Amino acid sequence: MGSKQSFPGTATLTESLTVENIQAAYQNGDMNKAQNLIQVCCSETEGAPLDKHHLLGVAAANGDVVSVQYLLTEVKVELSQELTDDNPAVVAAYYGHKDIIKMLLNSVAGPCLNRDLVNWMMTVACQQGQLEIVKLLVHSYHADPESCAVRKNDFAIITGLPLYVAAQAGNEEISEFLLHNGAAISSYTLMDHPEFTEKLLKTKFVEPSCPDPDTDCSNTLTVQWSHLKLPWLELNWFLDISSRISVLDLSANCLQTLPSIIPWGLIQLQTLNLSDNHLKELPAIQSSDQIICTSLLQIDLSRNQLSSLPPGFLHLTSLQKLTASKNQLVNLFEVENGVNWIGLRKLEELDVSDNLLTELPSVFTHCFKSLSYLNVSRNKLKAFPVPWACPLKSCKISSNFIEDIPNSLTVFWKNYLRDLDISNNCLKSVPACVFQLEVSINMAESEQLNCETFFNWTDKGSKLPRLSFFTTLRRSSDPAYSLYLPEFLCESLEILFLCDNQLEAVPPSVCGLKNLSELYLSNNPGIRELPCELGQLSNLWQLDIEDLNIGNVPAEVRKKGAAATLGFLRAQLRRAEKCKLMKLIIVGPPRQGKSTLLEALQSGKVPQAMQKEATISICTWELERPSGIKSVVDSVEFSVWDIGGPASMSTVNQCFFTDKALYVVVWNLAMGEEAVANLQSWLLNIEARAPNAAVLVVGTHLDLIDTKFRTERIATLRAYVLALCRSPSGSRATGYPDITCKHLQSVYFL
Structure with missing residues (x-):
């Protein structure tokens, strides 16, 4: 080159x-x-x-x-x-x-990289049937299957749309790939290439519901036409397959109307999904005789523009789940007088949340004999639905305008209800029957609730395990105004949410909830102290005091978590004070230098030869903080127990071993391996009687070892002692100093 x-x-x-x-x-x-x-x-x-x-x-x-x-x-x-x-x-x-x-x-x-260039390349590849190139551009270079790179005077040219070009070229594989990756079937594609579009939808997006040919549903079909942004549906698309469709998914399209056959004329239909469209109504029917979709089990109409549910649903005898959230429902159903229905008896789940409903008429709800889940949150209900006979387990009715809860709640749902959410309503009072339910209840943000009348009753049969309420509780000028939890909750309430309120103190009645395991108090800036009585709640393991400026619990304690905080409160309740007194027990075989060691520690002088006759000597020794040593206390007082005497008394002396003490085990270095062997029995006894104690193993008579061999000999003996102390019998031994009382340097180190 x-x-x-x-x-x-x-x-x-x-x-x-x-x-x-x-x-x-x-x-x-x-x-x-x-x-x-x-x-x-x-x-x-x-x-x-x-x-x-x-x-x-x-x-x-x-x-x-x-x-x-x-x-x-x-x-x-x-x-x-x-x-x-x-x-x-x-x-x-x-x-x-x-x-x-x-x-x-x-x-x-x-x-x-110019994105329009990449999209132009994809359009050209679609035109030429280059599937691998289209996949490469979409997956590796983020080409947009819905973008039109071909423009004239800033206006998109329809022949530049990748899917339109692929349909024009009759390429089904490329069209299928584009649809699976976000392309939309535009009205131009439907009008200019109707036969290709129908063939594409039926061959690429319809599959058997049960692949196994031996099953009863082997002849049924699943139609997955979701996320295609279809502007409309043609009736002739369904004529040859209508009797076989069991699952029809038309979600996330742009449908405003439906062919008359959907859903009423689909005899095998079990699941219908029409969510995320622009439907204002479903095809009308003149009589119940036109409804042959009696096998329908699930319907999803969420995120549409319905003003009421289709009255035809009242004739669906097998329907189990109905979802119609995020519509514009003003009425649950609009039915003319004199119309009879026998459907919805098997309905188990009903979700009509995020609508404009002002009531749930009992003429409809009393037909829901099998209902176990009801969600009418974020509507405009002014009254709690009249309870009826059904196995309701979960009732979500938050963010409405409900003022009262009916007493008949427990008559029908006492044995079934497990979750009740009535938060963000206008509750003025709560009947005692609510607390007969073994249920998790949320009454947060009920701003009209009056604490003085909230618990103006008693009930010994409460089973309530969870309670959340009073979010954004109003302050009162009355100093006596406070939250009161009745005594019958003491044995049942386990979880209590009081966060996001305006509480100025932890309600005293909270401290009487014996079975409380979780307490949430965060975002109550008025709470500046925790009552010491909280430490008495033995089951409490979760204490949320985030963002609270608690003055009576040190910050270093709060950082250690709920257990440390509650332990501190218990100590405060006992009026406990910091204790600088500690028990010091000096033990070891006879004539090892225990008393001499103690004399040297206390006096700071070389002790004279001493003859001891007492088996146990008890004294008090105050140790000042040495200069240069950082400590939170200036001195420590020891209650010293010097336990000695003949070997025959060793069994009796063990009776004075107590936990939470400092043990000094003394042994004679000059006796070598024999003294090491004698250490094990002492360490085992300490382990058995004082498992939480700290242990120092001190070797004495260092001066009796020849200086020529001292270093090597000490290293050997220390290895034996270390091996012994690292075994289970000496796992808490914390130091192994070697000293001689001939001079005080090694004693000072101890």
């Missing part, structure tokens, strides 16, 4: 270095000749140079990876991002050269 070359049979170099000759070499299959011509052309300095960008397009069109790589890396040709048909990237997409497309697009920094 970089030097002039000539080829046999050519008159001059200029004549041979033409685009026509390069194209001819490609057409003749002589790739090497074409590559040489391109390289010589780029290195030629005489005459008019050829357009290197044009050469890049020629090489890309013929799939010449070597020449494209050469032009991009060595000649430094930059890929143009103009939206033209002769752009090298567009040409490569047209001919389906996958590797060259990667090379060209990767030569442009990601943020600088």
Whole structure:
């Protein structure tokens, strides 16, 4: 490269270095000749140079990876991002050269890559049936299957839509891929290519409901036409399959109307999903005889524009789940007087949340004999639905305008209800019957609730395990105004939410909830102290005091969690004070230097030879904080027990071993391995009688070991002691000093 070359049979170099000759070499299959011509052309300095960008397009069109790589890396040709048909990237997409497309697009920094160019390439690939190129552009270069890169005067041209182009070319595989990746079936595609669209929908988006041919439902079909943004449905799409459809999913489209056959004429239909559309009503029926979809089990109409539920639903005898949230329901059903129905007896779940309902008429609800889940949250209900006979387990009725809860609640639902959410209402009082329910109840943000009348009753049969209420509780000028929890809740209430209120103190009645396990108090800026009585709640393990400025519990204690905080409160309740007194027990075999060691520690002087007759000596020793030592206390007082005497008394002496003491086990270094062996019995006894105690193992008579061998001997003995102390019998031994009372340096270290 970089030097002039000539080829046999050519008159001059200029004549041979033409685009026509390069194209001819490609057409003749002589790739090497074409590559040489391109390289010589780029290195030629005489005459008019050829357009290197044009050469890049020629090489890309013929799939010449070597020449494209050469032009991009060595000649430094930059890929143009103009939206033209002769752009090298567009040409490569047209001919389906996958590797060259990667090379060209990767030569442009990601943020600088023109998205319209990538979308134009995808449209060209759709037109030519290049499925692999379309997949590459969508998955690796984020081409938008719904974007139209072909524009005229800033207006999109319909023939530039990838799906429209694929339909025009009759390519089902590319169309299916585009639809699965976000493309929309536009009205232009439906009108201009109706037969192709119908065939595509039926062959690619309809499948057997049960793949097993031996099952009863082997002849039924699942129609998955969701997220296609269909503007309408044609009746003839359903005529030949209507008797076989068991699952029909039309969610996330742009449907405003439905063919008359949906859902009433689908005899095998069990699941219908019409959510995320623009439906204001379903096809009308003249009589119940037109309803043959009696096998329907589930219906989802959420996120539409319905003003009432279709009255035809009242004739569905098998329906189990009905979802119609986020509509514009003003009435549950609109039914003319005199109309009879026998449906909805098996309805188990009803969700009509986020609507405009002002009531749930009992004429309808009393037909829901099997209802176990009801959600009417975020409506405009003024009254709690009149309870009726059904196995209701969960009732969500938050964010309405309900003022009272009927006493008949427990008559019908006492044995079933487990979750009751009536938060963010206008409750003025709560009847005692509510607390007969073994239920999790949420009454948060009930701003009209009066605490003085809230618990103006008693009930010994309460089973309430969870209570959340009084969010944004109003302050009162009455100092006696406070939240009171009745005594009958003491044995049942387990979880209590009082967060996000305006409480100025923890209600004293909370401290009487014996079975309380979780208490949430966060975001009550008025609470500045925790009552010490909280420490008496033995089951309380979760205490949420986040963002509270608690003054009577140190910050370092609060950081350790609920257990440490409650322990501190218990200590405060006992009026406990910081104790600087500790029991110090000195033990070991006879004549090991225990008393001498104690004398040296207390006096700070070399002790004289002493003869001890007492088996146990008790004294008090106050140790001042040594200079240079950082400590939170200035002194520590020890109650010293010097336990000695003959070996025959060792069994009796163990009776004085107590937990939470500091033990000093003394042994004679000069006795070597024999003394080490005697240590084990002492450590085992301490382990058995004082498992939480700290232990110091102190070796004495260091001066009796010859200085020549002292270092080696001490190292050997210490290894034995360390091995012994790391066994279960000495797992809490915390130090192993070696001392002599001939001088005080080693004693000071102890």
